[in-house]
Amino acid sequence: MKKTTIVILIDALGFTIAERHGFRPGALRASARLRTVLGFSQAALASIFTGLMPDRHGLWMMYSFARGGSPFAWLRLVPPGISARRLWLRRAIRWNLAHAAGVKGYYSLYDVPREILPHLDIPARGDIFAAKGAGNARTVFDRLEKEEVSRLVWDYRTDEARAFGELEDAVRGRRASFYLLYTAGLDSDLHRFGTTAPRIRERLAWYSKRIEKIAAAAGGVPDARIFVLGDHGMRDVRESVDIMKKVETLGLDIPRDYVPFYDSTMARFRINSGRSRDSLGKLLGDQTSGRVISPDEMRRLGVEFPDGRFGDLIFLAEPGVTILPSYMGSEGVAAMHGYHPDVEEMSSLMISNDALPATAMSLTDVAALICPGFEPSQGGEGT
Ligand SMILES: [Zn+2]
Numbered sequence: 001m002k003k004t005t006i007v008i009l010i011d012a013l014g015f016t017i018a019e020r021h022g023f024r025p026g027a028l029r030a031s032a033r034l035r036t037v038l039g040f041s042q043a044a045l046a047s048i049f050t051g052l053m054p055d056r057h058g059l060w061m062m063y064s065f066a067r068g069g070s071p072f073a074w075l076r077l078v079p080p081g082i083s084a085r086r087l088w089l090r091r092a093i094r095w096n097l098a099h100a101a102g103v104k105g106y107y108s109l110y111d112v113p114r115e116i117l118p119h120l121d122i123p124a125r126g127d128i129f130a131a132k133g134a135g136n137a138r139t140v141f142d143r144l145e146k147e148e149v150s151r152l153v154w155d156y157r158t159d160e161a162r163a164f165g166e167l168e169d170a171v172r173g174r175r176a177s178f179y180l181l182y183t184a185g186l187d188s189d190l191h192r193f194g195t196t197a198p199r200i201r202e203r204l205a206w207y208s209k210r211i212e213k214i215a216a217a218a219g220g221v222p223d224a225r226i227f228v229l230g231d232h233g234m235r236d237v238r239e240s241v242d243i244m245k246k247v248e249t250l251g252l253d254i255p256r257d258y259v260p261f262y263d264s265t266m267a268r269f270r271i272n273s274g275r276s277r278d279s280l281g282k283l284l285g286d287q288t289s290g291r292v293i294s295p296d297e298m299r300r301l302g303v304e305f306p307d308g309r310f311g312d313l314i315f316l317a318e319p320g321v322t323i324l325p326s327y328m329g330s331e332g333v334a335a336m337h338g339y340h341p342d343v344e345e346m347s348s349l350m351i352s353n354d355a356l357p358a359t360a361m362s363l364t365d366v367a368a369l370i371c372p373g374f375e376p377s378q379g380g381e382g383t
Pocket residue numbers: 012187188191337
């Protein structure tokens with residue numbers, strides 16, 4: 001890989017959002033709609049960097065149900081009634097995850113109840129922005145490492161304005177052959193203010209300016225390719241549903257009958273008894289705010305896990321509905337993602353100064369494009 005490649009990955013850069021706010025940095029003329037994967041940013045980023053669907057890279061959700069050991073099992077020794085919101089307990093959990101479980105990537109404890117944590121696992125142990133970051137699946141960073149391509153990466157750990165400034169300087173100074181900048185600033189604004197807020201237009205205009213400056217800095221580099229893309233889109237929220245309360249009225253026992261995980265658009269259940277399978281199935285089947293995804297559809301969406309590690313029963317909210325409260329928090333948001341990938345607003349966008357192979361692409365097409373010669377593989381052997 002001899003050409004210089006610059007990748008700017010803007011979390012939640014939706015196709016329809018970019019259209020609505022006229023986001024089109026002048027230097028990048030080619031454009032494509034990017035179909036996302038069912039799930040949240042972790043699933044999408046892993047699909048971008050591995051070129052694989054979630055059931056092949058395995059990093060579908062931040063939390064899976066534990067099979068055997070859990071990195072939170074020790075919490076059972078902490079006296080009941082002490083909430084995981086307590087600062088010292090949160091610190092102890094973090095310390096334990098980093099040191100005993102070797103978690104290097106991004107995760108958050110959110111508002112997951114401490115009684116639930118010992119039933120959970122964190123499948124993403126590596127740093128997805130670095131080599132060996134996706135377990136056994138190969139990522140573009142593994143390939144770049146093997147080919148000894150000099151690279152510079154700015155991820156969620158760097159302040160956004162600083163990252164754009166440093167990227168521009170590095171490109172001008174030709175300090176690497178591969179550059180990647182990831183930012184979650186737009187995602188957070190969209191959740192807070194919704195997709196139509198003036199603040200979104202301002203932020204996109206700011207990105208445009210910064211991208212044009214980077215393109216100008218790259219102007220002196222022969223064959224420099226620039227890609228700007230997102231991982232998913234965003235949909236404004238119109239209502240919420242309290243699935244947790246409905247489930248709790250069934251009188252089932254955790255963990256004897258089931259273990260739940262309430263995400264903002266998905267409720268996932270590990271089923272431990274026949275009676276919970278029947279009553280949960282009936283309750284969720286009766287809802288109009290969402291539906292249970294069939295095993296067939298899970299397969300088609302590339303999120304099929306026959307061992308049920310992410311749940312035996314998965315309820316997906318209708319577009320515009322959020323599950324509230326959830327383990328993500330008890331406050332509503334203005335906009336959300338994590339809906340069915342067929343929902344128009346879930347698609348993301350890719351633009352480039354180079355030709356793109358099609359105007360409709362998938363996240364799994366990105367890896368080979370930003371890293372020519374990359375071949376997806378779910379085995380860890382070789383790169
Ligand atoms: Zn988000």
